Amino acid sequence: MNLCLVTAFPPSREALNEYGFHIARQLQNAPEVNLTILGDDDMPEGAAELDGFQVIRCWSFNDSKNPLRLLKAIRECQPDVVWFNIGFASFGNRPLPAFLGLATPALSRLRGYSTHVTVHQLMETVDLKDAGVRFPLFYRAAGFAATQLLLCANSVAVLLPAYRTLIQERYKRGSVYVRAHGVLSGRPEYP
Incomplete structure (x- = not known):
């Protein structure tokens, strides 16, 4: 199975990069998964990619073009599954880039890819x-609309569990x- 994981990824300094690393590390151990990480490009100067991971740095924090850049990278990878590891501020701290x-x-x-989202907080x-x-x-209002989009x-x-209850009751x-x-969890459950 070809899987694209969209996440902040070390040596990036963006939020959720460590969580993205732990997901990727566990997926690397699954022989049935061919993993490509679509990571952010917030790299410390001179930093090298981590060994053993196929990473395409194709999106930037606070860039309104991220949807176009990510969709292009996804199309080039032709994955069976696209997995987004995101929070409400993963793509920016300005409203437009974050929402896009x-x-x-x-x-x-909508492009036909099996798409799964791990969302770390709710507005x-x-x-x-x-x-x-x-x-x-x-x-x-924007948070409500963004959650509606994530639920697509x-x-x-x-x-x-409280987040699931909130989504079920409100949306x-x-x-x-x-x-x-958490620290005691092992291999992630597939979406």
Whole structure:
């Protein structure tokens, strides 16, 4: 099975890079998986790729062109499965690039790829006032729309049972699963 994992990946310094590494390391041990990592390009100067991983650095933090860049890389890889390991700020801390990045899994599925998402947080669980957001109603509406787009994937995995309950009660759609994580977990469950 050819699998593309879209994630921040070491030696990148972006959020979720370590989680992406642990997913990739476990997938490398599965003989039936041919893994290509579609990683971010936030690399420390002079840093080399980690040995043993096929990494294509094809997206950038805060770049509104990420959907186009990722869809091009996905098309070139011709995967059986595309797995996004993302959070709401994975693609940017500015609204437009962040939102467009979160729309990419839906675009991947529209292109005919089996698309799965592991999402690490939900907008509903963020205290926007505490985070200093100037336009909280706008962010809530965009977060709702982004979650709707994420639910267009073939399946969505969340890390907490409460997140699954929240999605089921508020959005009433999507194939949503809880996938435990942490230091004691072993090989990841396939989406």
